[in-house]
Amino acid sequence: MNLVIDGGNTFIKTAVFQNNTILDKQIFKKEEFLKKIDQLQKKFPEIEESILSSVTSLDPEVEKRLEKAFSLLRLDGNTKIPFTNSYATPQTLGIDRIALVAAAVNSYSGKNVLVIDAGTCITYDLKTSEEVYLGGAISPGLEMRFKSLHKFTANLPLVTAKPEPELIGDTTESSILSGIINGIKMELKGTVESYCSKFEDLTVIFTGGDSQILSIPLKNSIFANSNFLLEGLNFILEFNKTQ
Ligand SMILES: Nc1ncnc2c1ncn2[C@@H]1O[C@H](COP(=O)(O)OP(=O)(O)O)[C@@H](O)[C@H]1O
Ligand SMILES: CC(C)(COP(=O)(O)O)[C@@H](O)C(=O)NCCC(=O)O
Numbered sequence: 001m002n003l004v005i006d007g008g009n010t011f012i013k014t015a016v017f018q019n020n021t022i023l024d025k026q027i028f029k030k031e032e033f034l035k036k037i038d039q040l041q042k043k044f045p046e047i048e049e050s051i052l053s054s055v056t057s058l059d060p061e062v063e064k065r066l067e068k069a070f071s072l073l074r075l076d077g078n079t080k081i082p083f084t085n086s087y088a089t090p091q092t093l094g095i096d097r098i099a100l101v102a103a104a105v106n107s108y109s110g111k112n113v114l115v116i117d118a119g120t121c122i123t124y125d126l127k128t129s130e131e132v133y134l135g136g137a138i139s140p141g142l143e144m145r146f147k148s149l150h151k152f153t154a155n156l157p158l159v160t161a162k163p164e165p166e167l168i169g170d171t172t173e174s175s176i177l178s179g180i181i182n183g184i185k186m187e188l189k190g191t192v193e194s195y196c197s198k199f200e201d202l203t204v205i206f207t208g209g210d211s212q213i214l215s216i217p218l219k220n221s222i223f224a225n226s227n228f229l230l231e232g233l234n235f236i237l238e239f240n241k242t243q
């Protein structure tokens with residue numbers, strides 16, 4: 001039984017896997033981490049291995065607790081991975097993006113895949129049909145855009161996201177909702193189109209905490225998968241057991 005941990009810039013996500021099936025999934029803030037580890041250890045005493053991917057620094061006590069409770073694989077730039085990483089600066093590559101590409105290898109090997117993860121940032125990652133990771137893009141996430149409009153202007157309010165805003169906003173709030181949510185959707189559609197024109201038979205995976213509210217029409221080659229990064233971490237953990 002495996003415990004996989006995805007430490008993002010906003011939330012920690014964990015999943016317990018048994019034979020590639022998720023038995024439990026949690027999403028929580030960093031401050032709750034220690035309590036959550038104890039709860040998971042009690043609920044799933046059969047957990048033996050764990051993998052940690054964090055894009056931010058964690059409380060050293062957390063890592064100590066994880067190492068004590070389960071054998072811990074820390075995902076970093078040196079971890080063995082099931083694909084060729086041709087990113088020019090592998091040492092600065094977000095390890096969350098490594099996990100997303102591993103998930104693409106696991107579920108769609110032999111295919112060109114674009115993985116879009118809408119969280120604190122929106123990341124775009126391209127894996128070729130030959131299992132080579134080329135890179136992609138990093139764009140400000142949904143909340144970041146609301147916060148930046150508020151923080152970097154004199155009078156704009158901090159608006160809370162609402163689904164499906166009208167194209168033409170006729171109030172300050174609806175103008176901001178349209179500019180941000182419709183703007184991101186147009187970014188998503190335009191980016192998918194650009195990648196589709198460069199890579200034939202492209203599979204697109206849409207994931208991340210904001211993928212629901214930012215959902216775009218899922219054509220036959222676009223799939224939503226809220227557990228994609230967690231699946232990628234489990235695949236890397238299983239892959240390293242065979243190395
Ligand atoms: N349970 C939740 N509570 C609050 N916000 C959530 C929740 N699930 C998803 N979200 C949305 O997901 C976003 C964070 O997505 P996530 O992929 O976890 O980010 P990251 O991986 O960068 O930490 C938040 O900005 C929020 O809009
Ligand atoms: C871009 C990210 C902050 C995304 O993190 P997230 O939205 O999952 O919190 C993370 O992938 C990162 O820190 N990347 C480092 C720069 C790079 O990938 O080139």
Ligand SMILES: [K+]
Pocket residue numbers: 117118119120121122123208
């Ligand atoms: K992300």
